[in-house]
Amino acid sequence: MSSESTAPVGIIGLGSMGMGAALALKDAGLDVVGFDISVEARQRLLDYGGREAKSPAEVARQCSIVMTVVVNSRQVETVLFGPNGVVEVMPQGGLVIQCATVAPSYARALGERLASAGIGLLDAPISGGAAKARQGQLSVMASGKESCFQQAAAVLDAMAGKIYRLGDAPGAGSSVKLVNQHLAGIHIAAAAEAMALGIRMGLDPEVLYEVISNSAGNSWMFENRVPHILKGDYTPYSAVDIFVKDLGIVTSTGCELTLPLPVASSALQQFMAASAAGHGREDDSAVIKVYQHLAGLKLPPAESE
Amino acid sequence: MSSESTAPVGIIGLGSMGMGAALALKDAGLDVVGFDISVEARQRLLDYGGREAKSPAEVARQCSIVMTVVVNSRQVETVLFGPNGVVEVMPQGGLVIQCATVAPSYARALGERLASAGIGLLDAPISGGAAKARQGQLSVMASGKESCFQQAAAVLDAMAGKIYRLGDAPGAGSSVKLVNQHLAGIHIAAAAEAMALGIRMGLDPEVLYEVISNSAGNSWMFENRVPHILKGDYTPYSAVDIFVKDLGIVTSTGCELTLPLPVASSALQQFMAASAAGHGREDDSAVIKVYQHLAGLKLPPAESE
Numbered sequence: 001m002s003s004e005s006t007a008p009v010g011i012i013g014l015g016s017m018g019m020g021a022a023l024a025l026k027d028a029g030l031d032v033v034g035f036d037i038s039v040e041a042r043q044r045l046l047d048y049g050g051r052e053a054k055s056p057a058e059v060a061r062q063c064s065i066v067m068t069v070v071v072n073s074r075q076v077e078t079v080l081f082g083p084n085g086v087v088e089v090m091p092q093g094g095l096v097i098q099c100a101t102v103a104p105s106y107a108r109a110l111g112e113r114l115a116s117a118g119i120g121l122l123d124a125p126i127s128g129g130a131a132k133a134r135q136g137q138l139s140v141m142a143s144g145k146e147s148c149f150q151q152a153a154a155v156l157d158a159m160a161g162k163i164y165r166l167g168d169a170p171g172a173g174s175s176v177k178l179v180n181q182h183l184a185g186i187h188i189a190a191a192a193e194a195m196a197l198g199i200r201m202g203l204d205p206e207v208l209y210e211v212i213s214n215s216a217g218n219s220w221m222f223e224n225r226v227p228h229i230l231k232g233d234y235t236p237y238s239a240v241d242i243f244v245k246d247l248g249i250v251t252s253t254g255c256e257l258t259l260p261l262p263v264a265s266s267a268l269q270q271f272m273a274a275s276a277a278g279h280g281r282e283d284d285s286a287v288i289k290v291y292q293h294l295a296g297l298k299l300p301p302a303e304s305e
Numbered sequence: 306m307s308s309e310s311t312a313p314v315g316i317i318g319l320g321s322m323g324m325g326a327a328l329a330l331k332d333a334g335l336d337v338v339g340f341d342i343s344v345e346a347r348q349r350l351l352d353y354g355g356r357e358a359k360s361p362a363e364v365a366r367q368c369s370i371v372m373t374v375v376v377n378s379r380q381v382e383t384v385l386f387g388p389n390g391v392v393e394v395m396p397q398g399g400l401v402i403q404c405a406t407v408a409p410s411y412a413r414a415l416g417e418r419l420a421s422a423g424i425g426l427l428d429a430p431i432s433g434g435a436a437k438a439r440q441g442q443l444s445v446m447a448s449g450k451e452s453c454f455q456q457a458a459a460v461l462d463a464m465a466g467k468i469y470r471l472g473d474a475p476g477a478g479s480s481v482k483l484v485n486q487h488l489a490g491i492h493i494a495a496a497a498e499a500m501a502l503g504i505r506m507g508l509d510p511e512v513l514y515e516v517i518s519n520s521a522g523n524s525w526m527f528e529n530r531v532p533h534i535l536k537g538d539y540t541p542y543s544a545v546d547i548f549v550k551d552l553g554i555v556t557s558t559g560c561e562l563t564l565p566l567p568v569a570s571s572a573l574q575q576f577m578a579a580s581a582a583g584h585g586r587e588d589d590s591a592v593i594k595v596y597q598h599l600a601g602l603k604l605p606p607a608e609s610e
Contacts, residue, residue: 104506127520127521128521129521139516139519139520141516162519164512164516166508166512166516172507172508175503175506175507175508176503176508176512176513176516176517178502178506179499179500179502179503179506179508179513179517179522180516180517180520180521180522181522182495182498182499182502182522183495183496183499183517183522183523183524183527184521184522186491186495186568187492187495187522187524189568190487190488190491190492190495190568190569191488193487193566193567193568193569194484194487194488195484196564197483197484197487197555197558197559197562197564197566198480198481198484200562200564201409201480201483201484201558201562202477202480203471203477203480203481203484207469207471207481208481208484211444211446211469211471211481211485212481212484212485212488214444214467215432215444215485215525216432216433216434216485216489216525216526216529217484217485217486217487217488217489217492217525217526218488218524218525219488219492219523219524219525219526219527220520220521220522220523220524221521221522221524222488222524224521250502253502253506254502257502257505257506258600259501259502259505259596259600259602260599260600261498261502262498262571262574262575263491263494263495263498263568263571263572263575264495264498265571266567266568266570266571267568269567270567270568291564291565294565295563295564295565297564
């Protein structure tokens with residue numbers, strides 16, 4: 001399929017997830033226009049045959065479909081409603097595919113605000129990590145009007161291995177993503193606490209990992225993140241501060257709904273403690289370093305040491 | 306293999322795990338002598354071709370290998386050291402295979418106490434549930450002397466699908482089991498909290514289960530226990546009060562080691578709350594009922610309703 005055969009698709013936010021999705025869209029033959037504040041990120045897209053824009057508005061001038069793959073709702077606000085933002089130039093009938101993890105209440109309100117400008121919204125958080133983004137194999141947890149799904153079909157096909165259609169209004173996609181983040185965050189904090197306990201009890205961490213990952217105590221996150229701890233490699237695949245943010249959305253949503261969430265709250269405090277101790281931009285498995293600071297826990301050294 | 310070809314093996318505690326193991330040992334051709342305070346349990350073993358004893362001492366009079374598959378360390382104390390207990394009659398060279406979940410410090414001290422009576426100890430907590438026990442497919446997390454492993458070989462082969470040899474002294478087996486229970490307990494409390502959040506946000510719980518069990522938020526426990534919630538079936542496969550006990554051992558071990566365990570502590574409080582509200586003997590997934598009591602959460606009804 002040649003690029004010329006399809007309408008251009010805009011992507012705002014070319015971090016590990018956005019860049020992965022952008023390149024996967026290129027691989028699928030789509031014409032991609034990207035924006036990021038990082039010149040290097042834009043250059044990488046250009047090198048792969050994509051196009052760049054110098055502002056969100058410039059993306060929206062060329063594309064009737066714009067994906068936002070930014071970090072949080074503040075950035076969504078800036079790129080959609082700020083100066084040189086999407087909404088001031090996007091024509092009626094345009095579509096925003098919003099992929100950042102945001103509060104369900106924010107996603108619902110965003111749907112209404114965009115609708116009043118004649119713009120559709122697919123509430124479409126993504127999951128799977130940078131590698132799956134690059135392969136076009138993300139999980140997309142999406143809700144929105146049937147017409148929005150139809151308009152987005154080629155884009156979703158190119159970026160997703162699995163598309164969950166969760167309802168016909170914005171909010172449901174973000175709600176399911178929030179439950180996923182609730183569990184993912186707790187499971188990482190629990191994995192770190194469990195490894196800290198095992199190490200303090202004198203167990204060999206490699207043996208402990210082997211047994212637990214074959215037992216009822218296993219989780220997707222335990223299996224995926226504990227190897228980072230065993231290698232002493234805290235290169236950020238996903239950073240501690242992402243879970244400070246996401247578990248913050250979880251607990252504030254609990255407050256909105258008057259639903260106590262004590263387990264999520266305890267996990268949030270662990271990520272906050274890790275961030276306070278200077279590990280916010282390290283891999284989220286660095287939440288185990290809280291035990292190093294507080295209790296002198298001896299962690300496996302980096303393999304190069 | 307006929308029963309007559311092997312030395313008799315004693316099993317004290319014929320609950321779901323102990324009975325499963327006893328019958329699996331019978332299936333493997335071993336001669337099994339069982340004791341439980343429940344006459345019905347002893348009769349079930351008799352009906353299957355096993356033998357019964359009327360006290361722990363009577364088991365130990367006939368068997369040089371005795372397994373304890375009881376609920377907690379208090380019961381271990383009673384059956385080993387109480388009146389008509391194992392230790393007062395077991396000859397030197399006997400072996401105790403201790404399977405209950407206990408504190409590692411208790412298991413270590415037990416090894417020393419039994420050694421001073423000339424009795425070996427395999428610290429051998431089990432995992433896998435009643436069905437795997439019955440199939441002889443338990444996971445055994447064991448530590449103890451090489452000679453104890455040799456003495457126990459036929460028994461371990463008959464009861465276990467996987468045997469983890471974790472070191473040559475009691476304590477390591479119970480330490481690994483404790484880490485498993487730390488994670489298992491947190492994951493059940495997290496699964497309940499996550500489903501409560503999803504239901505309160507208006508999501509369809511069946512759809513939510515389908516998405517999460519295929520996403521990074523999944524855990525062995527989420528996948529295994531949430532179906533009980535979806536069916537409204539709180540028949541106790543493993544009861545809330547088991548995790549009040551096991552997370553109690555986790556947090557008291559944290560205290561012994563001066564290691565803060567805030568995530569496990571928050572999960573323990575949820576099981577304690579469920580027990581306080583009258584659900585201690587229901588399935589551990591009934592920890593979600595805390596949200597029903599506090600926040601009027603509407604849970605899926607039982608399928609028969």
